Amino acid sequence: MIPNPGRPRLRRSALALAAVLSAGAALAGCTSMPAATMTVGSGASATLSVVASTDVYGSLASAVGGDQVAVTSLIDSPTKDPHEFLASARDQLAVKDADLVIENGGGYDDFLPQMVDASGASPVVVSVAEVSGYPAEGLNEHLWYDVPTMERLVDELADRFSDLDPEDAPVFTANATSAKGQLAALAATEDDLAESYRGQRFLATEPLALYMLDAIGLVDATPAGLQDAVERGAEVPPDEFLQAIELATNGTVDLVVHDTQTPTAQANALVENAKTAGTPTVALSETLPEGEDYFTWMKANLDRITEALAR
Structure with missing residues (x-):
């Protein structure tokens, strides 16, 4: 497989940063607001709070974390353009309270590391671009369409969740194994095609x-x-x-x-x-x-x- 098909995308980073700073300034009056754009896996047993830039990574985090994680996806609808995302105070509060944050990286969702910086918090940050192992130069940032990278991401999430919640490590490992089985089925379909x-x-x-x-x-x-x-x-x-x-x-x-x-x-x-x-x-x-x-x-x-x- 060619590692980096495609070319990098230009981003509207200044606009995203302005929105982040505006949202951060609003937090003082919004601390009682619910901190979820989309939340899954958030039952009473959830022990970890996870924020993902998009629902693609939110879905994988939920698959690996199961009921032990509460996942908030900042972009959660096909009607939203990820390239035009503007953070709200609710979004910023979710990032502030997160144990782990998942970003695509590669310039796709620059708003999320800016939000982490603005929050003053120190969550574990998982960058899919870094997990992929692909060179940064010329990276095609649409990494969720790359099954091998998603397999590596599933393993990375299981490891990081286990670090944060050692008691539930066997659950994360079992869930990751199941998720990789489904990814293997996708790869097999690609091979057949x-x-x-x-x-x-x-x-x-x-x-x-x-x-x-x-x-x-x-x-x-x-x-x-x-x-x-x-x-x-x-x-x-x-x-x-x-x-x-x-x-x-x-x-x-x-x-x-x-x-x-x-x-x-x-x-x-x-x-x-x-x-x-x-x-x-x-x-x-x-x-x-x-x-x-x-x-x-x-x-x-x-x-x-x-x-x-x-x-």
């Missing part, structure tokens, strides 16, 4: 699922400037946009993949042109659909890709 579709070409409006598509053996035919521009909300250079339209409509690519949470007029036009030409398209998201956990979501993503490739 590679046997059938290796070498087929795709075009992606963003580098969202490049780890998964690479594991399936697909070849990225996307013009170099298209993904960068779409991620930044900028105009795709005209020559590259026309090239992408041609690729998506003339049978050169077998699949067009797009991100439902960061649409632009050009990305939407590209997808509509592909559909009109009969090129299969797949819509993927950056966070969990309502009612899904990480494992059912990724299985559904693979099912959609399978259906599209089989057309």
